[in-house]
Amino acid sequence: DIVMTQSPDSLAVSLGERATINCKSSQSVLYSSNNKNYLAWYQQKPGQPPKLLIYWASTRESGVPDRFSGSGSGTDFTLTISSLQAEDVAVYYCQQYYSTPSFGPGTKVDIK
Amino acid sequence: QVQLVESGGGVVQPGRSLRLSCAASGFTFSSYGMHWVRQAPGKGLEWVAVISYDGSNKYYADSVKGRFTISRDNSKNTLYLQMNSLRAEDTAVYYCAKDKAPGELGFAFDIWGQGTMVTVSS
Numbered sequence: 409d410i411v412m413t414q415s416p417d418s419l420a421v422s423l424g425e426r427a428t429i430n431c432k433s434s435q436s437v438l439y440s441s442n443n444k445n446y447l448a449w450y451q452q453k454p455g456q457p458p459k460l461l462i463y464w465a466s467t468r469e470s471g472v473p474d475r476f477s478g479s480g481s482g483t484d485f486t487l488t489i490s491s492l493q494a495e496d497v498a499v500y501y502c503q504q505y506y507s508t509p510s511f512g513p514g515t516k517v518d519i520k
Numbered sequence: 521q522v523q524l525v526e527s528g529g530g531v532v533q534p535g536r537s538l539r540l541s542c543a544a545s546g547f548t549f550s551s552y553g554m555h556w557v558r559q560a561p562g563k564g565l566e567w568v569a570v571i572s573y574d575g576s577n578k579y580y581a582d583s584v585k586g587r588f589t590i591s592r593d594n595s596k597n598t599l600y601l602q603m604n605s606l607r608a609e610d611t612a613v614y615y616c617a618k619d620k621a622p623g624e625l626g627f628a629f630d631i632w633g634q635g636t637m638v639t640v641s642s
Contacts, residue, residue, distance in 0.1 A: 409582075446626065448628035448629070450565075450629075452565075457615055457632035457633065457634055457635055458557075458565065458615075458629075458632055459632075460620070460628055460629060460630050463620060463627070463628035463630075464628075469630065499564075501564065501565055503565075503567075503628070503629075505626055505627060505628055506626075508567065508570070508579050508581070509555070509567040509570070509629075510567060511564060511565040511566070511567065512564075513564050514564045514565070
């Protein structure tokens with residue numbers, strides 16, 4: 409099974425500043441036959457289900473603001489919020505779907 | 521609009537059974553793989569099970585293998601999770617979620633239900 413880790417556990421960022429979340433998989437999630445990374449990012453606000461933000465490691469889901477971006481390949485990935493807004497306060501999870509899916513432990517983002 | 525609505529949660533004693541349902545609407549249910557994901561109170565997300573679009577392939581997390589069964593009825597646009605031999609550690613909100621693309625498995629989850637709470641307690 410692929411184990412996902414995230415860092416940091418939590419972070420506080422000033423409004424308008426950049427937030428960066430890291431995700432690491434225990435083995436590569438890059439599928440060589442199509443050169444795609446089977447990695448997604450989700451946002452979850454209190455009392456709500458998760459919302460898909462990014463898939464294939466860097467493709468933004470329709471309707472997601474362009475301040476959210478994903479990068480990385482193989483085993484190391486990053487979610488960046490370029491200019492934090494108040495509505496971005498949430499827990500963010502990475503997920504691999506290369507094999508039976510698994511999620512990272514989550515990173516809580518707050519306003520400083 | 522595309523929607524998933526879970527039902528069937530509740531309070532159940534350890535060792536008993538419960539069946540969850542997830543009613544789908546707004547998309548061609550029979551074309552998509554479907555998942556169950558759970559979240560214990562105050563904890564992170566745990567993937568539970570997946571079923572392929574036609575029901576021919578099913579996979580489970582080790583924590584539920586042999587106790588839970590995922591199934592679907594494409595004529596009723598409904599996904600199920602039969603949960604047997606329930607334990608206290610199965611207490612969680614259970615979400616159903618849809619694969620983003622049709623066909624074989626291996627996609628992110630683009631639509632989630634609101635979840636149904638299962639509490640296992642004597």
